[in-house]
Amino acid sequence: GIQVEQSPPDLILQEGANSTLRCNFSDSVNNLQWFHQNPWGQLINLFYIPSGTKQNGRLSATTVATERYSLLYISSSQTTDSGVYFCAVELIWGKLIFGQGTELSVKP
Amino acid sequence: SAVISQKPSRDICQRGTSLTIQCQVDSQVTMMFWYRQQPGQSLTLIATANQGSEATYESGFVIDKFPISRPNLTFSTLTVSNMSPEDSSIYLCSVWGQGNEKLFFGSGTQLSVL
Structure with a gap:
């Protein structure tokens, strides 16, 4: 089956720093999404990005489908950015396969 | 986006018992998905x-352990049956938003089995 690998597994930042999270996937996909799970467990959909680049405030994402990877950029990080970031790809219509996540901790 | 209400938000249960989790969506959807997140995992x-129609189960999950109901297009339940401590997890329901681009999740049910 398709493999979804995220790196790094853990990341500690000082408030205001920038970071890049990576997601590699082993097969062609029609759908790739980035999620943020806050410390209270709520999952928030950040981006739907099967290809190209999107930006939303301090966050942006780029997917290079031909090379099977996606990047999530966080600029000027804030303590509220802490949590786990997941990328997920669509295996069969409707079914997402999740990576293992990157746990981000932003220190004040 | 979709608004998904899930309850209970958390529960502590004794081994051998069952818990039914409810998921209500604010719009009609064809498919609803149930996910499990074990502690510290994806x-x-x-x-x-x-x-x-009957639910479609993924490899490693069976109907006897996780029976699912879907009585209408806005509601579903997941039952965790004959629980053991290994069932301690967060259980989440999800649906696709309009356009089937983004998947949205309920707030989850934190289950602890003693």
């Missing part, structure tokens, strides 16, 4: 619930 799909 999300794993349990099953897909379609209205009017």
